[in-house]
Amino acid sequence: xxxxxxxxxxxxxxxxxxxxxxxxxxxxxxxxxxxxxxxxxxxxxxxxxxxxxxxxxxxxxxxxxxxxxxxxxxxxxxxxxxxxxxxxxxxxxxxxxxxxxxxxxxxxxxxxxxxxxxxxxxxxxxxxxxxxxxxxxxxxxxxxxxxxxxxxxxxxxxxxxxxxxxxxxxxxxxxxxxxxxxxxxxxxxxxxxxxxxxxxxxxxxxxxxxxxxxxxxxxxxxxxxxxxxxxxxxxxxxxxxxxxxxxxxxxxxxxxxxxxxxxxxxxxxxxxxxxx
Amino acid sequence: xxxxxxxxxxxxxxxxxxxxxxxxxxxxxxxxxxxxxxxxxxxxxxxxxxxxxxxxxxxxxxxxxxxxxxxxxxxxxxxxxxxxxxxxxxxxxxxxxxxxxxxxxxxxxxxxxxxxxxxxxxxxxxxxxxxxxxxxxxxxxxxxxxxxxxxxxxxxxxxxxxxxxxxxxxxxxxxxxxxxxxxxxxxxxxxxxxxxxxxxxxxxxxxxxxxxxxxxxxxxxxxxxxxxxxxxxxxxxxxxxxxxxxxxxxxxxxxxxxxxxxxxxxxxxxxxxxxx
Numbered sequence: 220x221x222x223x224x225x226x227x228x229x230x231x232x233x234x235x236x237x238x239x240x241x242x243x244x245x246x247x248x249x250x251x252x253x254x255x256x257x258x259x260x261x262x263x264x265x266x267x268x269x270x271x272x273x274x275x276x277x278x279x280x281x282x283x284x285x286x287x288x289x290x291x292x293x294x295x296x297x298x299x300x301x302x303x304x305x306x307x308x309x310x311x312x313x314x315x316x317x318x319x320x321x322x323x324x325x326x327x328x329x330x331x332x333x334x335x336x337x338x339x340x341x342x343x344x345x346x347x348x349x350x351x352x353x354x355x356x357x358x359x360x361x362x363x364x365x366x367x368x369x370x371x372x373x374x375x376x377x378x379x380x381x382x383x384x385x386x387x388x389x390x391x392x393x394x395x396x397x398x399x400x401x402x403x404x405x406x407x408x409x410x411x412x413x414x415x416x417x418x419x420x421x422x423x424x425x426x427x428x429x430x431x432x433x434x435x436x437x438x439x440x441x442x443x444x445x446x447x448x449x450x451x452x453x454x455x456x457x458x459x460x461x462x463x464x465x466x467x468x469x470x471x472x473x474x475x476x477x478x479x480x481x482x483x484x485x486x487x488x489x490x491x492x493x494x495x
Numbered sequence: 496x497x498x499x500x501x502x503x504x505x506x507x508x509x510x511x512x513x514x515x516x517x518x519x520x521x522x523x524x525x526x527x528x529x530x531x532x533x534x535x536x537x538x539x540x541x542x543x544x545x546x547x548x549x550x551x552x553x554x555x556x557x558x559x560x561x562x563x564x565x566x567x568x569x570x571x572x573x574x575x576x577x578x579x580x581x582x583x584x585x586x587x588x589x590x591x592x593x594x595x596x597x598x599x600x601x602x603x604x605x606x607x608x609x610x611x612x613x614x615x616x617x618x619x620x621x622x623x624x625x626x627x628x629x630x631x632x633x634x635x636x637x638x639x640x641x642x643x644x645x646x647x648x649x650x651x652x653x654x655x656x657x658x659x660x661x662x663x664x665x666x667x668x669x670x671x672x673x674x675x676x677x678x679x680x681x682x683x684x685x686x687x688x689x690x691x692x693x694x695x696x697x698x699x700x701x702x703x704x705x706x707x708x709x710x711x712x713x714x715x716x717x718x719x720x721x722x723x724x725x726x727x728x729x730x731x732x733x734x735x736x737x738x739x740x741x742x743x744x745x746x747x748x749x750x751x752x753x754x755x756x757x758x759x760x761x762x763x764x765x766x767x768x769x770x771x
Contacts, residue, residue, distance in 0.1 A: 296590065299598040303586035303605075310579035311679060314572065322575040329579075403587060405681055 250284050250291065250352065252276060257350060267397050267411050274396040281385060294392035301395025305333050306376035308409040317422065324422065328329065336375060338390040339365065339382035341415050350460050351389055358383060360365045377426040378480035379442075381473060390415070429483040436490065437461065451475045459486035466490065526551065526560050526567065526628070533626060540621050541603050543673050550672040557629035557661060570668035573743070575669025581609050584685040585695075593698065600698065607696045612651060614666040615641065615658035619689050627665055634659060653702040654756035657749060705759040712763065713737065721760065727751045735762035742766065 253276045253459055261275050262268050269275055274297070282293045306329065313320075313328045320328075331337060342348050343366050361383045395407055401407040413419070427435075430446070437444040445460040457478040459467040467486025471478035529552045537551050538544050545551055550573070559570045563583040583603065589596075589604045596604075607613060618624050619642050637659045644656055670684055677683040689695070703711075706722070713720040733754040735743040743762025747754035 295598045296596075296601070299601050300586060300590050303583045307579045307583035307681075310576060311674075314576050320572075322571045325572070325575050399589075403681075405583075405679075 249288060250280065253279070253350075253352070254364070256392065256481070261347070261350050261393075264347060265315060265393060265411055266414055267395070267398050267400075269396070271400050275393075276352075278392040278396040279350050279352050279389060281351060281355065281389075283355040283358075284352040285479065286354045294389060297392035297399070298388045298397035300398060301391035302333075304392050304398045304405060304408050305391060305412060308405055308412065309333050312409070312413075312419070320366060320422070328420065328425055331375060331425055335384060335387040336380055336382050337416065337420065339384075339386035340369065340375075341390050342386040343369065345415060346365070347389060347393065348386055351385065355385070358385060362386065374424050375420060375426055377428050378477070379429070379484055380476045381471070386480065387409050429480050429487060433459065433483045433487050436487065444486075446479060448475060448479055457482040459483055461486065511690040526556065528531060528556070529626075529628070537623070537626050537669075540623060541669060541673070541687055542690055542767055543676075543678050545672070546741075547676050550676050551669075552628075554668040555626050555665060556626050557627065557631065557665075559631040559634075562630045570665060573668040573671035573675070574664045576669070576674060577667035577669065578680060580674045580684050581667060581670050581674070582743060584681055584688065585609050588685070588695070589691075596698075604696065604698065604701055607651060608692065611660060611663040612656055612658050613692065613696065615643065615649040615662035616662075617666050618662040619645065621691060623665060623669065624662055627661065629661065631661070634661060638662065650700050651696060651702055654706050655745070655751070655760055656706070657753045705756050705763060709735065709759045709763050712766065720762075722755060724755055728740060728753060733758040735759055737762065737766070 255272075258269070258272050259273045261279070277292050278294050278297050280293050282290045282295070284293075285291055309332050310325075310329050313325050313332070317325065317328070343362070348362055365380065365382050365386070368376075394412060397411055398405070398408050412422065418424075435440075443462050447458045447460060451457055455471070455472045455478065456470045457475065458465050458467055459482045466489050467482045467484070468473060469478050469481030469485055471481060531548075534545070534548050534551045534747070537555070553568055554570050554573050556569050558566045558571070559701070560569075561567055567686060585608050586601075586605050589601050590606070593601065593604070619638070624638055641656065641658050644652075650655065670688060673687055674681070674684050679695050694700075712718075719738050723734045723736060727733055731748045731754065732744055732746045733751065734741050742765050743760070744760045745754050745757030745761055747757060
């Protein structure tokens, strides 16, 4: 069988005639395999050579890649496993690095190093997203937007960015694949992740969430603060009122939470500017 | 210095004169050490011999044990670490046992095996709670109540019981102590936990949450269901209305969620009884 002409194109770019022909030819769940060159490139980016190369393919295959067929094996099980081992090794690292730190800040530090944004960053900084196998219509555009916005926040945006979840998933699934392939060796997982995630977020670089910072600031300076989110359903906008006056606002269509965080940041910037 | 007369008694049982004398004698944060016999007993219960015996003491010391002094080292950091490694090894076990299972049920199975109730069960089944070092006034009574109620639910109550969090914490902290002591050997952690948690909850024994079960049941049988929680603040009671009629209710003072789960269970029992 000839290899499909647009194997990695997004579903809506694919000619419908080809889709129909292909649907007749291919078994349910057929997807083109990854070439050995691609597998080697991913191994090189990760700094890990797989015994079982099929795990690389599995870790990079999104459910949409099977479109228009019945989905076969995807990265989701490996993502589940990778999430667990990553949390473990990063918890240990933070525990050892900060020998006296209490569980509250330990948990915040760990979370910042394995959250959606940090892992999505890891994916695009190392170019792992180029090897993602998907046909989700808007994903490539979302990834491009995310990469552009990243440059504004060199360490972490603390809730101002909205990274495509797939980017985070795929780092977790690759880590899960390494954990499997290494016969569940967490030291190997840690070695790989440490390089990928460098520099890890430390107590010094751990930022504050804009909403917490806003509330702390207003409490200290005895201002009344209110975040108005009720109108978001209608106008996709969240506003921040300080002592009844609108000081910050943000519009974001996809998630109310991101609009809220950006409105809080806008208010903080305005307050700091006003106070010199 | 003589050993304090009621070293492990709860704070409100302690004669106030002794508390004052002791406060003058002891350095801030002083607590009586665990005896070698007690440490050996805990090691025997866990099936693990510690190189660093101080970890056993730390893993079993609740912040209240320092009362009335400034708190010193407690189990909280070890609990943070133990939670992470436990989630990892149980995730792996479930992943390997169910080679085709999707992430949703994998996550539910993992959660059931490391949640507050399962770990609190582990603590009392093995008698680890006898070695807990605390002075929290009501804790011993809560533990006794929990042990009594446990017998009604041989595997898991799925949200009907309200286990004292300390019992779960102390299993996590002991696991964290073993992880530390074994130079972060997750295989040793798994061996110990597997024995303690036996039998693990499997797909076959994984129960349904009463609220989910109630909603599923009513959807299937085309009944309208409403859980009325608004009155809980006043009368500590949650009611379940099926097609407008009160079918189940439960009163629980400590947590609204437990009252809700028990009300849902009562409604399900009633529905099943009515339908034969």
